[in-house]
Amino acid sequence: MRVELADVISSENMEMSKEVEIELLSFDSRLGQFPVVKKTPFVMQFTNEENRRLLVQGKTEVTIAIPCGRCLEEVEREFPIVIEKEVDLTGSSEEKGMDALDYMAGTSLDVDQLIFGEILVSWPMKVLCREDCKGICKRCGANLNLAECQCQKTELDPRMAAIQDIFNKFKEV
Numbered sequence: 001m002r003v004e005l006a007d008v009i010s011s012e013n014m015e016m017s018k019e020v021e022i023e024l025l026s027f028d029s030r031l032g033q034f035p036v037v038k039k040t041p042f043v044m045q046f047t048n049e050e051n052r053r054l055l056v057q058g059k060t061e062v063t064i065a066i067p068c069g070r071c072l073e074e075v076e077r078e079f080p081i082v083i084e085k086e087v088d089l090t091g092s093s094e095e096k097g098m099d100a101l102d103y104m105a106g107t108s109l110d111v112d113q114l115i116f117g118e119i120l121v122s123w124p125m126k127v128l129c130r131e132d133c134k135g136i137c138k139r140c141g142a143n144l145n146l147a148e149c150q151c152q153k154t155e156l157d158p159r160m161a162a163i164q165d166i167f168n169k170f171k172e173v
Contacts, residue, residue, distance in 0.1 A: 012048060075127050
């Protein structure tokens, strides 16, 4: 959703509060596409401080479903988002840097792009469904948290594969 800030930017010492609905349905990045499960309305405060800077403040919470790093079960991860940004209003529009900000286009603020950037910065390195997650079986793909699989548990050392081949050739039938 876009919020038009022309009135606030053009009026000295003006303040504006707005409750904005988040339109973000999924978090799409190079890591994959993750559905947004729950989102609260974004309460934002815009303040023009003597035509020198624009303060953008807001608070919301977004919940995203992320697969567990071991067993691939969906884990709902909450991202509390607190925004406190300053936009310089002095000088010409090239000097303001408004177009350099990916969430500002002229006097319009893209709320979803702002939230996307905040989620991206706080994205976890690894998500686990629980600390003692057993993961999935390497051979059959069974979730080891739910039940034990019937696969052979002994793994041969790959460095000994050549010797194992020699024993297999000379094995009596």
